[in-house]
Amino acid sequence: MKIEAANTDAWNIAKGKNPQKPTVLRFRPSLRAHLGNEDYPRRLAIIWQFEAVDATGMPTDTQSADMKDFEDMLIDALDPDRLAILxxxxxxxxxxxxxxxxxxxxxxxxxxxxxxxxIPQLPIDLTVEDDPNWDELKQVFQLCQ
Known part of the structure; x- marks a missing residue:
């Protein structure tokens, strides 16, 4: 079964609080069929720390637009041949x-x-971990049932 392109696949959004601040989780439900795909045994986390301007801890519209541009750039670089799956x-x-x-x-x-x-340097950190069973994504699915 082929993995759909990130920019054409369906995405779900789950909102919550952690512990008192809002959280937003976007995920691709179609990837449930690919959990533990042997072709993708590692997980890359790219974390962008931003200055929250209010008590919600959420990004401003400008910050959100910048992060959307960054995400699009990542997808353009990694997704066409499915080198990495967001x-x-x-x-x-x-x-x-x-x-x-x-x-x-x-x-x-x-x-x-x-x-x-x-582009100018961004406030990002990258980490790679072994996750051959896609345990982090499994947790997302469990949280969002």
């Missing part, structure tokens, strides 16, 4: 976290660096 995006308390599943960490790094080379 599975879910979590926003809360002054940060947004994009979670991708991938196998070739080196090539993903090359493509992200190339995409970022044309």
């Amino acid at each position: 599975a879910f995006v979590f926003t809360s308390s002054g940060s947004r976290e994009w979670n991708f599943y991938l196998s070739d960490v080196s090539e993903v790094g090359i493509r992200i660096n190339k995409a970022l080379s044309t």
Whole structure:
């Protein structure tokens, strides 16, 4: 079964609080059929810390637009050949976290660096973890049932 493109796949949105601040979780329900896909045994988390201007901890419209442009850039770099699969995006308390599943960490790094080379430096951190069973995405599905 083929994995749908991130920009044409259906996305669900779940809203909540953590513990007193709002949270927004976007995820792709179609990826349930791909949990534990052997072609993507690692998870990349890209975290953008932003300055929250009010007590909600959510981004301003300008910050949201900048993060949307960044997400589009990531999808353009990683999604056409499904080098990495954007599975879910979590926003809360002054940060947004994009979670991708991938196998070739080196090539993903090359493509992200190339995409970022044309813009000013962003306040992001990247981490890669082994997650062959897609446990983080399983937790998303469990939380959003």
